[in-house]
Amino acid sequence: MSETPIVLRYDRGTVVVSGGPRGFALETLPGVLFDPRTSHYRAPGRYYRAIVEYLLHHKIPYEDTARGWANEPVGWKLVTERTPRDYQRAAVNAWMKSGCRGLIVMPTGTGKTFTAFLCIEKVSRPTLVVTPKIDLMVQWHTEMEKSFGVEVGMVGGNEHNWQPLTAITYDSAYIHLEKWANRYGLIIFDECHHLPGPAFSVIANASLAPFRMGLTATPERADGGDMLFPELVGPIAYRLDITDVAGEHLAPYQTHRLYVDLTPQEEETYRRCRDEYRQFVAERGINMNGPEGFRRFLFEASRTPEGWKALRAYREQKRIVQAAQGKMELLEKLLLRHAHDRVLIFTADNATVYAIARRFLIPAMTNQTKPKERKSILAKFHAGYYTALVTCQVLNEGVDVPAAGVGIIMGGTGSATENVQRLGRILRKYGDKQAVLYEVIAKNTAEEFVSDRRRQHRAFQ
Numbered sequence: 001m002s003e004t005p006i007v008l009r010y011d012r013g014t015v016v017v018s019g020g021p022r023g024f025a026l027e028t029l030p031g032v033l034f035d036p037r038t039s040h041y042r043a044p045g046r047y048y049r050a051i052v053e054y055l056l057h058h059k060i061p062y063e064d065t066a067r068g069w070a071n072e073p074v075g076w077k078l079v080t081e082r083t084p085r086d087y088q089r090a091a092v093n094a095w096m097k098s099g100c101r102g103l104i105v106m107p108t109g110t111g112k113t114f115t116a117f118l119c120i121e122k123v124s125r126p127t128l129v130v131t132p133k134i135d136l137m138v139q140w141h142t143e144m145e146k147s148f149g150v151e152v153g154m155v156g157g158n159e160h161n162w163q164p165l166t167a168i169t170y171d172s173a174y175i176h177l178e179k180w181a182n183r184y185g186l187i188i189f190d191e192c193h194h195l196p197g198p199a200f201s202v203i204a205n206a207s208l209a210p211f212r213m214g215l216t217a218t219p220e221r222a223d224g225g226d227m228l229f230p231e232l233v234g235p236i237a238y239r240l241d242i243t244d245v246a247g248e249h250l251a252p253y254q255t256h257r258l259y260v261d262l263t264p265q266e267e268e269t270y271r272r273c274r275d276e277y278r279q280f281v282a283e284r285g286i287n288m289n290g291p292e293g294f295r296r297f298l299f300e301a302s303r304t305p306e307g308w309k310a311l312r313a314y315r316e317q318k319r320i321v322q323a324a325q326g327k328m329e330l331l332e333k334l335l336l337r338h339a340h341d342r343v344l345i346f347t348a349d350n351a352t353v354y355a356i357a358r359r360f361l362i363p364a365m366t367n368q369t370k371p372k373e374r375k376s377i378l379a380k381f382h383a384g385y386y387t388a389l390v391t392c393q394v395l396n397e398g399v400d401v402p403a404a405g406v407g408i409i410m411g412g413t414g415s416a417t418e419n420v421q422r423l424g425r426i427l428r429k430y431g432d433k434q435a436v437l438y439e440v441i442a443k444n445t446a447e448e449f450v451s452d453r454r455r456q457h458r459a460f461q
Helices: 045-057 086-097 112-123 134-148 170-175 201-206 225-232 264-283 291-301 305-322 325-337 350-360 371-383 416-424 447-454
Strands: 006-011 014-019 033-035 040-044 062-064 101-105 127-131 153-156 159-161 165-169 186-190 211-216 236-239 253-260 343-346 388-391 406-409 435-442
Touching (some): 006 045, 040 045, 045 201, 086 101, 086 112, 101 112, 112 127, 112 134, 127 134, 127 170, 134 165, 153 170, 170 201, 186 201, 201 225, 264 291, 291 305, 325 343, 325 350, 406 416, 435 447
Parallel strands (some): 006 062, 127 165, 153 165, 186 211, 253 435, 343 388, 343 406, 406 435
Antiparallel strands (some): 006 014, 014 040, 033 040
């Protein structure tokens, strides 16, 4: 048999395979298929590690021009003096034992970022950290430069500086896929519950990185997308729940559900609007469970006058529940009760954010708030100049607000992920605070069922 080596090369997020011993079927290699468009054999980039391991195991000679990083340690060392906690060491060891692949699931405030730094030091290969938001990208960039004492790249928000250690947003990673997919040996997906979506999963599929890490407090997804993690990143290598560390490494906490009645007028309008839109979806056989059902409802509603009327009814019954008079009155009592605490108020939409901000003269933070203003608001909140802050989804993940000890949920989705993230915002250790999370729910409305769904997590049992 000829000893012609197999040749691996990189091409736009894929590994192209050619050559090989006489009679060897290239489709035997993991993930490799024939591409009739180019008459080449290729595999998505994520199969790079499996292909190399197969070739080494079967002692098949190969030439590797696909890998764009040196296959030797970079030599990064943490320059900051910080002693890892026992569970952080356990997380690093578990991830290493799983082949340096997989998810590390830890609650907000327990040091996921530092745990990742320990793993970067262990692997010591060019590393790309992918984050969902610009704020988080900047945060990672700052912490990595301080912790490793080297220049760190940043790609996103008009920054285009590629370095062996780089932070990037999911959007920029998707846009600039071809530039980086073969340049990094370790890829870290922060808040990785975003990853399994149709667009962002392309990032993981295209990357050649043999070492992979996902960081999140809440890996489960309502659409079942978390089932894709083993192939995109790896299985859950280590898991720490809020209940495991509350009171020791996180603030002790309580959760309360508070119910309010709709006014007679609100009740009448809510029932009429809800019956109107539900009749429309029933007549067209639309299942409103899940994003696909809602998209179909929007499509059908846009086609006829009856549809537009149903859509207006849907929005009106939502508005009534989210900004009910009883909710606002109860919110006032809670703000008075916690006048000396730092309070975060969460709503389901921006309109309710601004309504609360105007009524109670509370600073608002939404996706429309500019980064400079956002930074100023958070600094004043932490310093105690502001004692309350109202937001929609901006503070759900990634933003550090350690002074916050009280959370008030005025509205939201049925996502357990969102609910745990909101709880996590008030659990960072800060003095001797005792955290408390309130859910304010309109009685005898669909919001009761939404609340039941979002509490399906150990943290609320």
